[in-house]
Amino acid sequence: xxxxxxxxxxxxxxxxxxxxxxxxxxxxxxxxxxxxxxxxxxxxxxxxxxxxxxxxxxxxxxxxxxxxxxxxxxxxxxxxxxxxxxxxxxxxxxxxxxxxxxxxxxxxxxxxxxxxxxxxxxxxxxxxxxxxxxxxxxxxxxxxxxxxxxxxxxxxxxxxxxxxxxxxxxxxxxxxxxxxxxxxxxxxxxxxxxxxxxxxxxxxxxxxxxxxxxxxxxxxxxxxxxxxxxxxxxxxxxxxxxxxxxxxxxxxxxxxxxxxxxxxxxxxxxxxxxxxxxxxxxxxxxxxxxxxxxxxxxxxxxxxxxxxxxxxxxxxxxxxxxxxxxxxxxxxxxxxxxxxxxxxxxxxxxxxxxxxxxxxxxxxxxxxxxxxxxxxxxxxxxxxxxxxxxxxxxxxxxxxxxxxxxxxxxxxxxxxxxxxxxxxxxxxxxxxxxxxxxxxxxxxxxxxxxxxxxxxxxxxxxxxxxxxxx
Numbered sequence: 001x002x003x004x005x006x007x008x009x010x011x012x013x014x015x016x017x018x019x020x021x022x023x024x025x026x027x028x029x030x031x032x033x034x035x036x037x038x039x040x041x042x043x044x045x046x047x048x049x050x051x052x053x054x055x056x057x058x059x060x061x062x063x064x065x066x067x068x069x070x071x072x073x074x075x076x077x078x079x080x081x082x083x084x085x086x087x088x089x090x091x092x093x094x095x096x097x098x099x100x101x102x103x104x105x106x107x108x109x110x111x112x113x114x115x116x117x118x119x120x121x122x123x124x125x126x127x128x129x130x131x132x133x134x135x136x137x138x139x140x141x142x143x144x145x146x147x148x149x150x151x152x153x154x155x156x157x158x159x160x161x162x163x164x165x166x167x168x169x170x171x172x173x174x175x176x177x178x179x180x181x182x183x184x185x186x187x188x189x190x191x192x193x194x195x196x197x198x199x200x201x202x203x204x205x206x207x208x209x210x211x212x213x214x215x216x217x218x219x220x221x222x223x224x225x226x227x228x229x230x231x232x233x234x235x236x237x238x239x240x241x242x243x244x245x246x247x248x249x250x251x252x253x254x255x256x257x258x259x260x261x262x263x264x265x266x267x268x269x270x271x272x273x274x275x276x277x278x279x280x281x282x283x284x285x286x287x288x289x290x291x292x293x294x295x296x297x298x299x300x301x302x303x304x305x306x307x308x309x310x311x312x313x314x315x316x317x318x319x320x321x322x323x324x325x326x327x328x329x330x331x332x333x334x335x336x337x338x339x340x341x342x343x344x345x346x347x348x349x350x351x352x353x354x355x356x357x358x359x360x361x362x363x364x365x366x367x368x369x370x371x372x373x374x375x376x377x378x379x380x381x382x383x384x385x386x387x388x389x390x391x392x393x394x395x396x397x398x399x400x401x402x403x404x405x406x407x408x409x410x411x412x413x414x415x416x417x418x419x420x421x422x423x424x425x426x427x428x429x430x431x432x433x434x435x436x437x438x439x440x441x442x443x444x445x446x447x448x449x450x451x452x453x454x455x456x457x458x459x460x461x462x463x464x465x466x467x468x469x470x
Contacts (some may be wrong), residue, residue, distance in 0.1 A: 002041035004032070005382050005440055008399060011047025015054070015390050016372035017413045024052065026397040029440035033428065034393060036255060045435065045442070049402050053371055054390050055090025055398035055436065056352050057378035059126075060240060060264065063094040068160065069334070071342040074320040074419045076353075077098040077118040080348060080452055083417035084121050084318075085444060085451065087349035088433030090398035091122040091388055091459065093378075095153060098415065099196035100131040100160070108149070112458070119456030121170060121438065122398070124384060126151045126183065130160070132167045145178040148460025150383045152180050153240075156222045157187035165229060172233035179463030182230075183238040185444050186222035187214060189289060197338055205337045207284030211274035212294035213338075217289050220246040227254040227261060236260035238381065241317050242376040243269045243291040245301030248310050262381055264313035267347055267354045268293050269302045285329040287423055288341045289319070306355075306373065307364055313381065314373040319344025320419040328420075346419040350410055350427075357429035361404065383461030396438040406432040409464070 006026040013022050013034070025033035025041070063080040065073050075083065084092050096111040098104045104127065115123060129136070129152050141152070152175060154168055155161040163171065168184070175182045185332075195213040199205070204212070223239055227250060230237040239251060242265050245342035255259045260409065272293035277284035287293065305311040321342045333340035352374055359365040365373070379389025386395050407430050409415075412422040436444035436451075443451025 003027070004441070005042050006397070007038050007041040007044040008047050008052055008437070009038065009470050011050050011052035011401065013052045013391055014367045014371050015392070016368055016376040019367055024391065025400065026440045029397055030414045031391060031393055031395050031397050034391070039434065047399065051367065051402040052387055052391070053402060053406055053440065054375040054401050055400050056088045056377045057093070057384070057389055058084060058089050058092045058316050058318065058348055058351060059093040059313060059382055060266070060317045061092045061094045061348055062319040064111070065097050066097060066099060067342060068238045069340055069342070070327060070331045071321060074322050074328065074346070075318070075417055077115045077454065079416070079418035080318070081120040081456055083349040083415060085436055086416045088352045088402070088436060089121055089348065089402070090402040090436065090438045091124065091384070092278065092348065093124050093126055093382060095128050096125045097128040098130050104136060104144065115458065117454040120443065120451055120453060121454060121456045122459050124459045124461055125149060126153050126383065128153045128161070129163070129171050130155070131173055132163060134145050137170050138339065141150070141174050142178045145180045145463050148462070150180050150461040150463040151183065153183040153185070153452065155185045157185060157192060157225065159187040159189065159458055162189050168229050172230060172235045172237070176233055176235035179465060180308040181238060181383070182224045182235065183240050185217055185240055188218040188222045191218045191221070191469045200337070207279070207338050207341060208274070208277045209281060210288045210338045210341065211277050212361055214290060214292050216246050216294065219243060220250060223247040223250040227251070227259065230261070231257070231259055236262065238262040238264060238313070240264045241266050241291060242305070242311070243302070244294050244298040248301060248305045251310055262313065263305065263311045264300050264315055265305060266315055266317045267351055268345060268423065270358065271298055271354065271427060273280045273299070276423070282330065285334065286323050286421055287345065288329070288338070288343060289317070289345045303364060306359065311373065312377045314351070314355055316347040318346055318348035320346035320417055323418045324420055325351070346417050347421045347424070349415050349417060350424050352424060353408070353429045353432055354424065354427065356402065356431040361430045364414070366403055383463060384459060388459065399437040399438055400433045401435040402431055403434045406430070406434065408432055
């Protein structure tokens with residue numbers, strides 16, 4: 001009699017807390033036993049010499065998101081989650097963007113419809129708050145948080161998205177009362193507009209000006225202000241896509257005052273610099289994202305943040321636009337002026353291999369730290385733990401088997417998104433996810449897609465317990 005649907009045998013298993021050799025028994029999509037010499041399965045995967053890790057969770061991904069200025073984001077749910085799966089991810093958290101004047105439930109219904117039947121990975125949604133009306137703050141958000149939409153994002157930049165300090169405080173107060181987690185994009189929009197105007201007057205309109213008009217100071221100031229607002233509202237926050245040491249210092253100072261601040265960084269801040277935006281013939285547009293890449297010193301500071309625990313999350317901020325496309329980076333306006341180049345770069349498929357190679361294999365971080373940064377802490381932060389993000393009895397059987405000796409050179413031709421380039425072209429990595437298990441089903445088998453579109457499920461998040469909802 002078969003006891004298990006699947007056994008993963010003889011692998012080196014890692015969680016955020018431990019590394020050990022064991023077999024994993026899976027039944028009904030769940031991990032039901034962890035032990036030695038398990039037998040009695042419909043199928044057994046031999047993981048001898050391989051690492052058996054929780055499936056990656058990328059909690060900062062933009063898919064099918066509305067854009068202005070004639071641009072269209074490259075990845076929908078089908079291509080984006082397929083790319084994520086090949087990169088060793090089993091859950092992604094994209095953003096549902098509330099457009100001004102549209103009820104957020106209507107937007108959410110449309111977003112679910114786009115995802116339905118299209119996903120190769122499991123998904124859970126963040127809500128972007130761009131129009132914090134009394135109805136939204138007082139009624140809609142509390143009800144949505146209770147329904148499992150327990151993470152919100154607010155912007156301090158982008159004219160059509162940014163909230164005032166008062167609006168941020170209102171959103172933070174609602175989050176505190178109902179147990180939501182708030183992510184904040186920290187850049188000072190007024191300072192950016194001032195610098196853009198100066199550059200345009202000087203005729204500096206090439207892509208490299210994007211980095212010059214978003215210097216470290218605008219991120220550092222906004223980070224300090226966001227932390228101050230969170231302190232006033234008495235609520236934890238997530239500072240997303242941190243790019244430099246000065247902003248890291250603001251997080252450390254806030255924590256020293258006893259505040260709960262979660263820090264996130266991304267591959268672009270470990271591998272790219274502002275010099276990449278200087279590419280000939282407008283190719284610097286490929287690297288336009290916000291905050292922009294900095295310099296080698298900032299890269300080292302971000303590595304230190306990953307190593308010493310300042311950063312809790314390592315996400316891709318996958319926001320893909322095709323380069324050679326008049327609806328992508330090179331819109332008619334984007335070809336003429338950096339300010340109109342769509343912000344964002346692809347990276348959901350390469351996030352894990354880059355950190356595994358440059359972090360684990362280079363000896364910068366431990367395997368346990370890798371698991372925490374890429375899976376467990378995401379699940380804990382956004383209300384999906386312990387269903388997701390760990391290898392434990394009762395958890396979803398979302399597992400990635402890594403070959404730590406595999407050597408590859410990242411080429412867009414080998415990737416699976418709908419973009420037409422990768423900013424990480426030519427980076428050599430050691431270690432690659434070769435087999436992926438989603439909810440107990442083998443969906444990537446030694447590099448071959450065996451899962452089907454629509455196999456991914458939607459996962460509601462659990463709000464945090466607060467004095468208001470205990």
